[in-house]
Amino acid sequence: MKKKLTKKQKKYLKITIAFGLAIIVVSVGLAVAKKIIERKRMDLRTYVVRAEQYQNVIEIAGTVCAAQEQALQALGDGTVLKVAVKKGDKVKKGDLILQLDSTEQEYNLAKLDYEMASTKVSGSKKEYELQEKQRLSLLRKIEDRSVKATFDGFIADLDVDVGDSLEAKDKVGTLVNTDYLTAEVEVTETDVAKLNVNQKVLFSFPAYNGIVEGRVISWPQIGTVTSRGSTVVNAKIRIDDYPAQILPNYSFTGKIEITEPETNLIVERYAIGYEDGNSFVVTTDGKRIEVKVRPYNAEFVKILEGLSGGEELKAQSTPKTSGWNKNGGERSGAPGGGARGRMGAPMGMPPM
Secondary structure, three states: OOOOOHHHHHHHHHHHHHHHHHHHHHHHHHHHHHHHHHHHHHHEEEEEEEEEEEEEEEEEEEOOEEEEEEEEEEEOOOEEEEOOOOOEEEEEOOOOOEEEHHHHHHHHHHHHHHHHHHHHOOOOHHHHHHHHHHHHHHHHHHHHEEOOOOOOOEEEEOOOOOOOOEEEEEEEEEEEEEEEEEEEEEEEEEOOOHHOOOOOEEEEEEOOOEEEEEEEOOOOOOOEEOOOOOEEEEEEEEEEEOOOOOOOOOOOEEEEEEEOOOEEEEHHHHEEEOOHHHHHEEEOOOOOOEEEEEEEOOOOEEEEEOOOOOOOOEEOOOOOOEEOOOOEEEEEOOOOOOOOOOOOOOOOOOOO
C-alpha cells in the first residue's frame, strides 16, 4: 500500500512545485526579454557598404643606382700633373679627367724607337717584330697614365689636386650616367613565377613625397641563398622618369604589381538577410534590395550586384559574443584596405 503524505509533506511539496514553476516563469521571461533587447539592439545596429582596394603585389625594398658608374682611379703609381674637370662637370666618352706624370714611360718609348731604327737597318726580322710588340706595350702604359671617361655622364665626386701622389687603384672620384636609374631587388622563390618583363613597379622614397613608377626588365635563371637561409632571385628594375630629388644610392620601398588594383564593395555579413535561397539587405530608410554576395573573409562579404557603395544597412542578424566563429577560426576585424601579406591576398576567400 502507498504511504499517505502527511500534511507537512504535502505543504512542502506544494511549495517546491510553486518554486519550480516560478523559476520556469522567470527563466522564460528573461529569455523573452533578452530576445526583445537583442532585437532592439539589432534594429539600432547599422552597417555601411564600403569600397576596399585589393592589391596583388610583391613587396620590395632596396637602393637605386645610376644607369652607369665609373670609379675614377689611377692604374699605376704616380704624381698628378693635370686635373681636367671638376665636380659636377659633364663629360663625353673619351674625355680626359686627370693625367699622371708619364716621363718615365715616354722615355722608354723614345729609347725603344731609337733601338728599332737600328734594328730595322742591321738587325734580324724576328728581333724587329719583338720590338714592335714591346712598343705596343709601352704605348698602353702611357695610355694608363691618364684617366678618361668611359661613357657620357657627369662627375658626381672628385677629390684630387695637381701634385697629389697616387698609388695604383687609388679612387679619387666617381663618374655617373643618370639617364635612368636601376635597382636590384630580392624576390622570394615562391614569387618568381609571377614576374613578367615590363611589369609595373611603384616606388616610395623617403626623400620624395610621391610615387615613382618603374618596370621589371630582367632576372637571372638561377636563385641565390641569402645569409638568412632563404632562396631569392635578384630581379633588375629600371626607372626611366624620376624627379630631381631622387639621387643614386637613395633608399626605397615599393611594390611589383602582379595584377592591376581591384576595388571591391564589402560589408559585414550581419547586414545580409536570406530568404528562399536569395540574399537581401534593408536600408535604414526601410528599402529592401535584392543582392548577390560571396564570402570575402570571416566577417565580411563581397557585394557582387545590387549596391554601389555608401549605403547604410540595417542589421539582419547579430554578431556572436564569442571571439571565435563557428568554423573555429578567430574573428577578424575590418579589412585594412591595402595589400595583404606578400602577395596582397586578403584573409579568407580571395575576391573573384
